[in-house]
Amino acid sequence: MRAGYLVPTPSPPRRPNFRQHDGSVWTRIWAVAEPTIDRRPPMSGATRLAAVIGDPVRHSLSPTLLGAAFAETGLDWTYVALEVADGSARGALDGMRALGISGLSVTMPHKAAVAAEVDRCTDDATALGAVNCVVVEEGQLVGYNTDGEGFLDGLAHDSGMDVTGRRVVVLGAGGAARAVVQALAGAGASEVVVANRTLARAEEAAAMAGSAGRALELSLGHPGGRLEGALADALGDAELVVNATSVGMGGSSEMSTIDLPVDPALIGAGSVVVDLIYHPAETALMAAMRIRGIEAYGGLSMLVCQAARAFTLWTGVEAPLLAMHTAAQASLASR
Template structure:
């Protein structure tokens, strides 16, 4: 693709950012749609975030992704954020419109899309167990509740963090019953038997580690397991689910779906089906 003075620039900010796979996703979609756009990494140190955002705005960058460690710190620097991003407390996608910056969070959109496409699982009416209470968990709990989950239980090493997240989301999205607790209950068949879906939002599994005593065999009939981790493609959690015949999927689909959502926000166009997924699979 030739870059000219008319090329529209997008990108990603983070620190570091050289490892990001987002340029692979978006540049493949730009090429597939023959759009004169490009997506590049912008390394922005935390102490220079305000300068970096001002620079991107001044240069006319059309939009950008936001990754660690800027997802929370960027919010005060934006002109407006969506209600979902405000509740999640993090932004991963920014679009520039008429000199103003608008923040979104597409992680939750990606999760719900991946659940429906990869597992045929619609969260509406489901009882969900979310593992973890960090930033990814917050996005997951908000999106699952917004999608109509009947109940969400959050299990985390820090019980206080799980309870706090449950209270935060439950107070705003009152149609979903939210509760928080520790990890000890994961070994209780009676506790596990009430869930239709398990979502791992933690890094457990990246290094071959697992949740001790997790009683997946006690899940409700027809239950599914989703692991946000995508490298390795088969974590111990997914291996256990697969051995039990439980439908399961890794975070690959979520990564692609959140990228597709960001692409639509910037361009108003939808990437060709399978375009981003194929490009990502080629490098993974």
């Protein structure tokens, strides 16, 4: 194993502190955007390498996010995107070892395969069966999943919400939904209702919340019938609603039923709504909520914060959240 490959065992990243020093005023750090200055030394044989693997990977924002983080902090690291074919996760990890790559981000379709191939996983990643971040710890490749904690970090930034004791509805039961459900339960949410078109998948995702979890069937379009009635009640009572489906990703903020995961009128007036979609910046669901005066946020903060946690796990340095967010916004604006 080459010299310089081992890095200290990292401590779990802390929840970012988005409050001012006196703790009284909520500060949204995304409000001010300034260009990132690349403070890194010239690349050399000492430069550390991190990468993202996926198939496809050219759409990934990870190089933008992590590249901005390394540039802003001046760390002698660089970050690249590597297209790795489905089924080749083991070879990619062997390459990580052989090349001395110091950190790895993992996107689709490799999250489950990497979880099975790393030397060990954290408890959260094991429960999810999915890894989005590989960290080198004492010569071992350790799999993490930063999505759930990244969601909570982003929620704290955007709305200031503490989910302890809160009633939550999560729409969808895919990998992102499962990570969010797990994190919500771990943070003390009193009830996490998971609604999905396939009830069995909703039940699997709800199980991530233990006794706080409950599964319901999600019928897109027009609610009606017993299960949909139960979902309507849950939406009306929820203090937080999370859309983890792909409905609304089409790019239109027009409020047609095809772009809405549920009837917006069912969501209670006192709720906070988070749509995990980050492009477009405003989905039809978000637009419908804002018309009603309901707080609604997109998924960019979660994306930034999960990447920030990976950055800190690799480097032990606090991530420059503003620089990362600014770079992501600029990249998305050009798409």
